[in-house]
Amino acid sequence: EAGVTQSPTHLIKTRGQQVTLRCSPISGHTSVYWYQQALGLGLQFLLWYDEGEERNRGNFPPRFSGRQFPNYSSELNVNALELEDSALYLCASSLVRWSGVSTDTQYFGPGTRLTVL
Amino acid sequence: KNEVEQSPQNLTAQEGEFITINCSYSVGISALHWLQQHPGGGIVSLFMLSSGKKKHGRLIATINIQEKHSSLHITASHPRDSAVYICAVMYSGGGADGLTFGKGTHLIIQP
Numbered sequence: 632e633a634g635v636t637q638s639p640t641h642l643i644k645t646r647g648q649q650v651t652l653r654c655s656p657i658s659g660h661t662s663v664y665w666y667q668q669a670l671g672l673g674l675q676f677l678l679w680y681d682e683g684e685e686r687n688r689g690n691f692p693p694r695f696s697g698r699q700f701p702n703y704s705s706e707l708n709v710n711a712l713e714l715e716d717s718a719l720y721l722c723a724s725s726l727v728r729w730s731g732v733s734t735d736t737q738y739f740g741p742g743t744r745l746t747v748l
Numbered sequence: 749k750n751e752v753e754q755s756p757q758n759l760t761a762q763e764g765e766f767i768t769i770n771c772s773y774s775v776g777i778s779a780l781h782w783l784q785q786h787p788g789g790g791i792v793s794l795f796m797l798s799s800g801k802k803k804h805g806r807l808i809a810t811i812n813i814q815e816k817h818s819s820l821h822i823t824a825s826h827p828r829d830s831a832v833y834i835c836a837v838m839y840s841g842g843g844a845d846g847l848t849f850g851k852g853t854h855l856i857i858q859p
Contacts, residue, residue, distance in 0.1 A: 664847070674834065674849040721791060737781065737847065739791040 635740035656724030663705040669718035754850035767822040771835030
């Protein structure tokens, strides 16, 4: 069974540009989480999608947005890139029956490393 | 403020030693995860706990809900265990959220 996949693997952008990162969850998983791991800051929760809806977002500005498609794959969009957006962006998926609390194991993808120059 | 604290931050040990990494958190949780991150970024979920103890191979994870504390143990450590180990919690409450992460423990096992 294929794991969580992310594309692209690496990306280099310049300040002010826009970027789209993609994630495909494990087959059958309906929830997709996005996390940012910036140098020196550790992993931080960005966004959670389940059944096509945004369920919650972390403490990030509105220029971080995303969506989940009917096949449960997801995109993370970052507009007006800033230098501090350089980070590893990780996607994780889990099987969640929406009840307000997720207690299922999250499976992580390999990540997309974004460098903003 | 909901925080996840890990200790130690860095740990260097000799092959074969018994390793313990600790994690404490501040408020009630619905689940606690132990994750392993190798150089290059790949993250593997080792355990998800909501109570008691779990064992997988040489890895053991325990959680004490009353004390808001979890430990990850590695028996007969090996250089391939060298990685960053991250504790992450899912806080319970009215709203669902993503995981809140500790800063990680950088483990080096020397041959």
